[in-house]
Amino acid sequence: MVKILDEILKELPQDKISSVEFEAANIVVYTTSRDFLFSGRALIREIVSRFKKRIELRADNTLLKTQEETKEIVSKLLPEVTIGEFKFDTARSVLILEVDNVGAAVGKAGANLKEIQKHTHWTVEVRRIPPLRSKTVDAMRAVEFQETEYRRKFLNRVGKRIYGGWSKGKIKGWARVTMLGAANQIGRSAVYLQTTESRILFDCGIDPSQPFGDTEVFPLLDSPDFKLEDIDAIVLSHAHMDHCGLLPYLYKSGYKGPIYCTEPSRDLMALSQLDYIKIMQSNPGVNAIYKAEDVREMIKHVIPIGLNEVTDITPDVRLTFYNAGHILGSAFCHVNIGNGVHNFMYTGDFNFSSKQQLFNRADTVFPRLESLMMENTNTGPKDYAMPREEAEEEFLKIILDAYVKKGKVLIPVFGIGRAQEMLLTIEKLIKEERLPEDLRVFFDGMVGEVNAIHTAYPEFLHRNLRSRILKGDNPFLGNNFKSVDSRAHREEIIGSQEHAIVLATSGMLNGGTSVEYFKNFAPDEKNAICFVGYQANGTLGRKVKDGEKTILLGNSGSEDDRVSVNLQVHAMKGAFSAHSDVGMTKKFLANLSVKPRKLILNHGEKSKIASFAETSKKIIPEVKVYTPDNLESIRLL
Numbered sequence: 059m060v061k062i063l064d065e066i067l068k069e070l071p072q073d074k075i076s077s078v079e080f081e082a083a084n085i086v087v088y089t090t091s092r093d094f095l096f097s098g099r100a101l102i103r104e105i106v107s108r109f110k111k112r113i114e115l116r117a118d119n120t121l122l123k124t125q126e127e128t129k130e131i132v133s134k135l136l137p138e139v140t141i142g143e144f145k146f147d148t149a150r151s152v153l154i155l156e157v158d159n160v161g162a163a164v165g166k167a168g169a170n171l172k173e174i175q176k177h178t179h180w181t182v183e184v185r186r187i188p189p190l191r192s193k194t195v196d197a198m199r200a201v202e203f204q205e206t207e208y209r210r211k212f213l214n215r216v217g218k219r220i221y222g223g224w225s226k227g228k229i230k231g232w233a234r235v236t237m238l239g240a241a242n243q244i245g246r247s248a249v250y251l252q253t254t255e256s257r258i259l260f261d262c263g264i265d266p267s268q269p270f271g272d273t274e275v276f277p278l279l280d281s282p283d284f285k286l287e288d289i290d291a292i293v294l295s296h297a298h299m300d301h302c303g304l305l306p307y308l309y310k311s312g313y314k315g316p317i318y319c320t321e322p323s324r325d326l327m328a329l330s331q332l333d334y335i336k337i338m339q340s341n342p343g344v345n346a347i348y349k350a351e352d353v354r355e356m357i358k359h360v361i362p363i364g365l366n367e368v369t370d371i372t373p374d375v376r377l378t379f380y381n382a383g384h385i386l387g388s389a390f391c392h393v394n395i396g397n398g399v400h401n402f403m404y405t406g407d408f409n410f411s412s413k414q415q416l417f418n419r420a421d422t423v424f425p426r427l428e429s430l431m432m433e434n435t436n437t438g439p440k441d442y443a444m445p446r447e448e449a450e451e452e453f454l455k456i457i458l459d460a461y462v463k464k465g466k467v468l469i470p471v472f473g474i475g476r477a478q479e480m481l482l483t484i485e486k487l488i489k490e491e492r493l494p495e496d497l498r499v500f501f502d503g504m505v506g507e508v509n510a511i512h513t514a515y516p517e518f519l520h521r522n523l524r525s526r527i528l529k530g531d532n533p534f535l536g537n538n539f540k541s542v543d544s545r546a547h548r549e550e551i552i553g554s555q556e557h558a559i560v561l562a563t564s565g566m567l568n569g570g571t572s573v574e575y576f577k578n579f580a581p582d583e584k585n586a587i588c589f590v591g592y593q594a595n596g597t598l599g600r601k602v603k604d605g606e607k608t609i610l611l612g613n614s615g616s617e618d619d620r621v622s623v624n625l626q627v628h629a630m631k632g633a634f635s636a637h638s639d640v641g642m643t644k645k646f647l648a649n650l651s652v653k654p655r656k657l658i659l660n661h662g663e664k665s666k667i668a669s670f671a672e673t674s675k676k677i678i679p680e681v682k683v684y685t686p687d688n689l690e691s692i693r694l695l
Contacts (some may be wrong), residue, residue, distance in 0.1 A: 080217020
């Protein structure tokens with residue numbers, strides 16, 4: 059038994075305790091005594107204060123009321139609350155209530171939850187009924203309850219690893235990071251952190267701009283340093299495929315450890331990965347690198363962490379997520395190494411702009427920060443985004459021009475983030491009466507499902523948007539917005555003589571329904587295409603953006619796949635990007651509450667990283683800047 063449990067047991071009345079177990083970094087005390095379930099709270103608070111760990115007291119399942127009795131009791135105690143679902147995790151003595159009004163269900167200072175526990179002995183957690191039902195959210199949450207016994211054993215195993223080398227004092231040693239992807243390039247993000255005690259992988263993505271089967275698609279996991287069986291934990295910054303796309307393959311290959319991410323990142327990455335499987339299956343000659351069951355296996359091992367929540371993930375590494383402002387659930391990954399010896403932060407992707415409607419700008423206040431690894435997507439000397447107000451005016455003109463001509467506007471979008479930002483922008487312009495109230499806006503691909511996932515997690519959204527959704531004013535349910543739910547519907551839009559705005563995935567025209575719309579819209583000069591996101595070299599989107607007038611889709615060479623590009627081509631030059639431009643990236647560095655001593659630049663084109671390396675030294679003169687290539691390592695301490 060791990061020593062910390064022995065020390066905690068010494069503080070407890072052992073005749074009233076059935077077991078003390080880990081739930082990853084949390085410690086759960088199960089009691090067989092009804093009296094101690096309530097009287098023991100004060101003692102638990104004292105132990106928490108002494109050990110500085112999260113410790114929870116729960117009823118042993120022999121004390122629990124039956125599910126039918128519990129439903130009856132809860133319904134009587136919460137007569138004014140609409141309860142969508144009761145979910146019973148008997149392995150952990152936890153009841154999850156899905157309700158319409160979280161505040162009313164919880165009660166003042168949690169009074170209602172305490173009352174429910176008093177009468178049923180279940181520990182109660184409350185979730186909000188989402189205004190839009192998401193199949194993905196429902197499926198991800200269902201996995202928790204279909205695998206409750208496995209999850210309990212898994213979390214206990216993770217806890218034993220975390221506390222196997224547990225120490226109250228500082229842990230001396232070394233730490234280094236190795237670039238397995240996204241070094242002097244964009245795509246296939248993977249960063250390997252090694253310490254004296256731990257092996258942690260930050261992100262494991264693909265490069266969506268590369269063709270299937272190309273060796274450049276995947277991170278360099280064949281590095282001599284990297285062994286899957288050695289990995290203690292994976293930390294995911296966010297759910298874009300260039301950061302999460304290869305994770306199911308790791309479980310297919312035998313990894314059984316945890317992934318730490320925010321709850322929305324868990325749902326979004328599963329949705330993206332399942333969509334990627336469909337894309338792989340639709341390409342002749344391409345063997346899918348993983349299947350749906352591998353995604354499910356991955357989900358069984360996800361440990362969701364909230365923003366600003368500190369948790370141990372290995373004996374010498376403590377993780378905190380901070381808001382990155384990039385997409386739903388995106389997070390800066392801040393790790394404290396060696397109980398305060400060194401603090402390293404991996405940004406993943408971030409946005410420091412205050413002009414976006416979807417998210418609050420990225421955080422800049424951290425307790426300590428000795429080393430920072432920062433993305434450089436838009437940090438070239440000319441990478442200044444068009445001012446948001448100016449971009450909205452240009453976007454308005456594009457839409458109105460097509461509306462008057464009864465043309466169609468295709469907006470290729472990344473389904474996660476940019477689609478929702480553009481829908482909010484269109485909704486704002488309609489409400490301001492700058493766009494006609496009969497404007498027809500369609501979204502295709504996985505956009506509708508992603509909209510639903512956004513509304514399931516309003517606490518991660520911009521404060522103004524969160525307030526609207528909680529008050530029942532959901533902008534994604536606007537009368538102008540229609541989901542394309544079938545091929546027949548898609549063909550109807552394509553063949554219609556009426557105007558239409560179409561948001562479709564993928565954002566680089568390298569797959570998905572956006573390619574079908576482009577093929578049909580491209581020959582007609584009444585139509586337009588509007589790029590609102592990054593277009594990587596070699597993608598169809600980049601070719602169109604760069605002005606190619608004849609494009610061959612696919613590899614068949616058939617004339618049916620040859621497209622004449624006559625539609626109007628527009629690019630918003632970063633105004634609606636989910637990434638900071640070079641100006642905002644400089645402001646982010648300047649506004650950091652603590653300045654790093656080491657700055658590692660990644661996730662950017664080589665020339666942009668080289669340029670920003672010089673810029674960053676002017677912002678933080680004392681910083682040492684690194685611009686590593688893939689497979690290079692940097693010692694942190």
